[in-house]
Amino acid sequence: MTYDVKRIRAQYPALAGPTVYLDGAAGTQSPEEVIEAIAGAYRVGTSNGGGQFATSARADGFAQAARDAVADLVGGVAGGVVLGPNMTTLTYRFARTLADSWTAGDNIVVSRLDHDANIRPWVQLAGRSGVDVRWAEVDLADGTLPFAQYDGLVDERTRLVAVTAASNVLGTRPDVRSITDLARSRGALSYVDGVHSTAHGVTDIGAYGCDFYATSAYKWVGPHVGCVIADPLFLAGLRPEKLASSSNEVPDRFEWGTPSYQNFAGVAAAVDHLAGLDDEARGTRRERLVASLGAAEKHEQRLLGDLLAGLAADERITVYGRAPHRTSTVYFTVAGLTPQQVAAGLAAASVNVWDGHNYAYEVTAALGIRDAGSAVRVSLDHYTDDADVARLLEALELVGRSA
Numbered sequence: 454m455t456y457d458v459k460r461i462r463a464q465y466p467a468l469a470g471p472t473v474y475l476d477g478a479a480g481t482q483s484p485e486e487v488i489e490a491i492a493g494a495y496r497v498g499t500s501n502g503g504g505q506f507a508t509s510a511r512a513d514g515f516a517q518a519a520r521d522a523v524a525d526l527v528g529g530v531a532g533g534v535v536l537g538p539n540m541t542t543l544t545y546r547f548a549r550t551l552a553d554s555w556t557a558g559d560n561i562v563v564s565r566l567d568h569d570a571n572i573r574p575w576v577q578l579a580g581r582s583g584v585d586v587r588w589a590e591v592d593l594a595d596g597t598l599p600f601a602q603y604d605g606l607v608d609e610r611t612r613l614v615a616v617t618a619a620s621n622v623l624g625t626r627p628d629v630r631s632i633t634d635l636a637r638s639r640g641a642l643s644y645v646d647g648v649h650s651t652a653h654g655v656t657d658i659g660a661y662g663c664d665f666y667a668t669s670a671y672k673w674v675g676p677h678v679g680c681v682i683a684d685p686l687f688l689a690g691l692r693p694e695k696l697a698s699s700s701n702e703v704p705d706r707f708e709w710g711t712p713s714y715q716n717f718a719g720v721a722a723a724v725d726h727l728a729g730l731d732d733e734a735r736g737t738r739r740e741r742l743v744a745s746l747g748a749a750e751k752h753e754q755r756l757l758g759d760l761l762a763g764l765a766a767d768e769r770i771t772v773y774g775r776a777p778h779r780t781s782t783v784y785f786t787v788a789g790l791t792p793q794q795v796a797a798g799l800a801a802a803s804v805n806v807w808d809g810h811n812y813a814y815e816v817t818a819a820l821g822i823r824d825a826g827s828a829v830r831v832s833l834d835h836y837t838d839d840a841d842v843a844r845l846l847e848a849l850e851l852v853g854r855s856a
């Protein structure tokens with residue numbers, strides 16, 4: 454296994470400039486092969502799919518290649534990969550579909566740790582059907598989502614359990630498998646939000662044991678395409694609202710309107726790129742993904758250790774979230790400064806970080822920080838290097854002291 458971050462960075466045009474990109478949890482940079490795949494799809498001639506001519510067949514090919522690639526990325530099958538504009542839109546679509554069978558007296562379980570996209574669609578649909586909403590709470594001391602509480606939350610009337618595979622602010626990776634197993638044993642479906650987690654390690658939806666897994670390609674070097682992955686046989690039993698004239702096949706029946714075929718070309722290229730992060734990885738694309746994303750996670754976790762040590766040395770800084778299993782995303786405040794001031798100070802030093810709730814709307818309120826601008830979020834990605842972390846810590850040292 455080799456992980457040559459210098460070689461990897463050289464493939465990203467944006468990383469050639471002076472800006473330090475520590476904002477990947479809101480969308481990563483893209484390598485040349487993704488940019489070229491999308492540009493190339495336009496350059497060669499574009500068309501809608503389903504026609505009798507070669508350009509149209511090529512568009513269909515982009516969609517199929519994207520499904521194949523996403524299936525390899527998450528350990529699913531291509532026939533169960535639903536593609537759409539983004540995760541939020543697809544989650545509303547599935548919420549509407551599933552809620553059709555909910556009745557008053559049923560309940561659903563959401564978690565306070567989740568991004569709002571895996572909370573609000575379910576809560577709003579529950580509200581329309583007289584369905585009770587139950588909340589799994591975060592342990593605010595360490596940012597974990599204790600599994601033990603689910604035993605009291607999930608019962609025979611639970612229709613759905615929605616939970617994140619990783620928090621997009623605290624980085625926490627909950628015990629998803631125990632939660633999905635419990636849900637299934639009591640007759641509930643599980644919907645796992647993998648938008649943050651997919652970029653930061655190996656995903657195996659079989660190991661998660663979930664009914665649905667959602668992800669979004671722009672978080673893992675691809676374009677703006679959302680994906681929901683499920684068992685195609687299970688999807689065949691669902692009846693989403695759709696146009697009478699559009700395909701009733703699976704997964705097409707969940708895909709509304711004309712998609713971005715050119716972006717689909719970028720999705721496949723992004724997965725190919727991720728599979729090559731470890732340049733000694735061999736075998737099928739899935740095998741190379743497992744090796745490469747495993748190596749990338751080790752790299753990120755090493756940088757995370759350095760970053761946390763650097764932050765701990767500054768007495769002004771409070772870090773939120775200390776879960777033992779977590780991604781390399783760090784959320785913190787600096788005493789005496791608003792998160793917005795910190796992010797603006799870092800921006801002046803060409804270090805890109807996010808401030809605010811980042812749609813982790815519930816957990817920031819539970820932590821009591823949302824009204825004060827929440828916190829600063831730093832994301833370490835597979836292309837982050839030691840120099841990036843050093844630049845951040847140097848710039849942070851000066852923020853608020855140099856004026």
Ligand SMILES: Cc1ncc(COP(=O)(O)O)c(C=O)c1O
Pocket residue numbers: 478479538539540541542568570571617619620621646647648649650668669679812
């Ligand atoms: C954990 C998590 N879930 C869901 C979403 C929403 O994804 P999308 O932008 O594809 O709708 C995001 C986006 O930031 C996210 O970080």
